[in-house]
Amino acid sequence: MNLQPVSIQERVTAIDLMRGFSLFGILIVNMLAFHSPFFYIDPYKWFNGAMNEGIYFVIDIFIQGSFYPLFAMLFGYGLAMQYMRAEANGRPFMPLASKRLVVLLLFGMIHAFLIWYGDILITYAIMGFLLIGMIRLPSSWLVGFGAIIYTVPHVLLLGILFLAVAADPNIYVGYMEIESSIQAYQSGSFAEIFSQRLADWSYSNNLVGFVILIATILPFLMVGAAAAKWRLIERTQEKRKLWLFLAIVPLLIGLALKSLPFLLEPNYAFVYLQDIFGGPLVAIGYAAIIALLAQNNAMQKLLSPVAKVGRMSLTTYITQSIFATLIFYSYGLGLYGQVDLLTGTLIAIGIFVIQLIFAELWFEKFSRGPLESVWRKWTY
Numbered sequence: 001m002n003l004q005p006v007s008i009q010e011r012v013t014a015i016d017l018m019r020g021f022s023l024f025g026i027l028i029v030n031m032l033a034f035h036s037p038f039f040y041i042d043p044y045k046w047f048n049g050a051m052n053e054g055i056y057f058v059i060d061i062f063i064q065g066s067f068y069p070l071f072a073m074l075f076g077y078g079l080a081m082q083y084m085r086a087e088a089n090g091r092p093f094m095p096l097a098s099k100r101l102v103v104l105l106l107f108g109m110i111h112a113f114l115i116w117y118g119d120i121l122i123t124y125a126i127m128g129f130l131l132i133g134m135i136r137l138p139s140s141w142l143v144g145f146g147a148i149i150y151t152v153p154h155v156l157l158l159g160i161l162f163l164a165v166a167a168d169p170n171i172y173v174g175y176m177e178i179e180s181s182i183q184a185y186q187s188g189s190f191a192e193i194f195s196q197r198l199a200d201w202s203y204s205n206n207l208v209g210f211v212i213l214i215a216t217i218l219p220f221l222m223v224g225a226a227a228a229k230w231r232l233i234e235r236t237q238e239k240r241k242l243w244l245f246l247a248i249v250p251l252l253i254g255l256a257l258k259s260l261p262f263l264l265e266p267n268y269a270f271v272y273l274q275d276i277f278g279g280p281l282v283a284i285g286y287a288a289i290i291a292l293l294a295q296n297n298a299m300q301k302l303l304s305p306v307a308k309v310g311r312m313s314l315t316t317y318i319t320q321s322i323f324a325t326l327i328f329y330s331y332g333l334g335l336y337g338q339v340d341l342l343t344g345t346l347i348a349i350g351i352f353v354i355q356l357i358f359a360e361l362w363f364e365k366f367s368r369g370p371l372e373s374v375w376r377k378w379t380y
Contacts, residue, residue, distance in 0.1 A: 014233050014294035017303055018287055019074055019310030024352050025067030027320050028059060031348040033118050034324035035339050037181035039203060040174035044266045052341040059345070061258045065279025068120065069220050070287055071313075075124055076131060076224025077233070083135045084229065094132060096379065101128045103378045107314065107371070113194070116321040117201040121314075123213055124221075130214075131221045139226035146222035153215040154276050161269040169267045177203075185329050185336040193329060216276070236291045243288045251285025254278045308359040309352075312369025316355055323351045 032038040036046070047056045079097065086093035108121030134142065184196035205213075227233065236243055257278030260270045293299045300307075309316050326332035327347060328339075339347070362369065368376060 012233055013300055013307055014236065014291045015074060015077065016307040016310035017294055017300075018070060018290050019313045020303075020306035020308070020316075021286070021290060021310075022067045022071040022074065023309060023313060023316050023320070024306075025063045026071065026317070027348050027352055028063050028345060029067070030118055030320070031324065031344045032059070032341075034116070034321075035328050035336060035344045035347075037174075037178045037337070039200065040177040040181070042171040042173050044171070044261065047341045049340070055341045055345055057262060060261070060274075061255060062282070065258070065275035066254070066282040066286065069280040069283040072124070072127075072217050072220035073224035073227070073283070073287070075128070076221030077228040078224075079128060079131055079221070080135060080225035080228035083132070083225075093135070097132045098129070100375070100379045101125045101132075103375055104128070104314075107318070107375070111318055111321060112201055113198065115318070116325055117197045117204075118321075119201070121317075123217055127214070127218045127221050130218055131225060134222065135225060139229040142222045142226040142229075146219035146226070149215055149222075150219035153212075157212070158269060158272055158276070161272050165267045165269045169265065171266065171268060171271070182337040186334055186338070187330050190331055193331070220280070233291055237295055240292075243291050245288075246284050247288035247292060248285070250281040251288075254281030254283075254285060258282065305356040305360050308363050309355055312359055312362070312372055314375060315369035315371040316359070318371060319355065320351060323354075324348075 032043070043056060043060075047053060082097060082100075083093045086096070102125070104121055105125035108119050108123075108125055111121055112119035134145075137145070181196060181200070184192045188196065232239060232242075255278070258274045260278075261267075261274055264270060293303070324347075328334070328336040330336075359369075366373070
């Protein structure tokens with residue numbers, strides 16, 4: 001009588017498509033940190049030359065900050081689906097959800113400390129524990145509380161940043177950190193890489209950063225859970241007018257906000273406004289476009305490889321880091337700090353194409369991805 005995972009017949013193609021496209025966007029953005037000391041540079045000056053500047057313009061407006069919110073909302077959507085499934089079957093949800101999140105936390109720790117410092121799985125696992133404590137709240141409450149948790153601290157911080165910019169408009173560049181990163185990842189030993197990886201992880205996961213993460217990621221999970229309770233994705237055809245609105249209005253407003261650093265002088269405040277407020281609006285627009293496309297059977301068939309990548313999202317996410325670190329770190333090809341933005345982006349596209357092919361071949365014989373099977377076994 002144990003609660004079982006979602007079967008193939010119960011999967012929603014639009015959700016898998018959203019996950020697949022999110023993983024591609026996340027890889028494009030993460031590649032900046034895979035091959036360069038992205039946390040410590042001013043990207044508007046670092047990537048010089050017409051080609052690099054053009055590519056960064058596209059990434060910054062259309063991809064950066066616009067796919068991790070979608071992926072986080074889908075994580076909340078999935079948790080709420082599991083909750084509703086458990087409720088419908090009269091089975092306890094909390095013990096199983098807790099086990100799943102503990103296993104995800106273990107995956108995240110392995111990923112963050114042994115593969116790549118930019119891990120998001122640890123954050124998802126911790127935020128997941130917070131979400132399951134609120135999962136019984138009505139959808140409207142989840143959206144309302146999520147909006148408050150997100151808006152209040154970010155608006156306050158945005159105001160502080162505008163005050164700080166008035167005093168010093170320059171974006172911080174960590175010259176010592178840049179030199180240390182290049183030395184460790186390009187030619188250091190595994191121990192030196194581990195030490196640098198830990199330093200980089202700590203840089204973005206300090207106490208202040210973690211509080212900001214809670215105010216950022218948790219609301220996305222809450223909105224995703226509310227959408228699942230409303231079954232918005234499953235009812236796309238019924239709610240077509242709503243999805244059409246979401247595909248146009250939030251997308252246009254989000255793209256306008258994300259263009260500000262290029263229309264005006266780039267600084268901390270405009271970059272923050274771009275990512276924190278523009279990015280999620282664009283994410284909603286992308287979700288709506290994908291949901292509408294998924295209503296077409298021909299489009300579903302065409303995009304089937306992307307959906308299959310989305311079905312093995314854990315495997316896809318972690319193998320992206322394995323591929324990239326083998327290319328750029330010293331225990332692989334040691335190309336860290338030696339490629340331009342065009343080359344790095346082409347490498348990201350190449351990795352994703354390999355993953356599309358792998359997913360297509362894998363699902364001819366198996367029903368779940370490799371790491372998903374491990375996750376399932378450890379959970380059930």
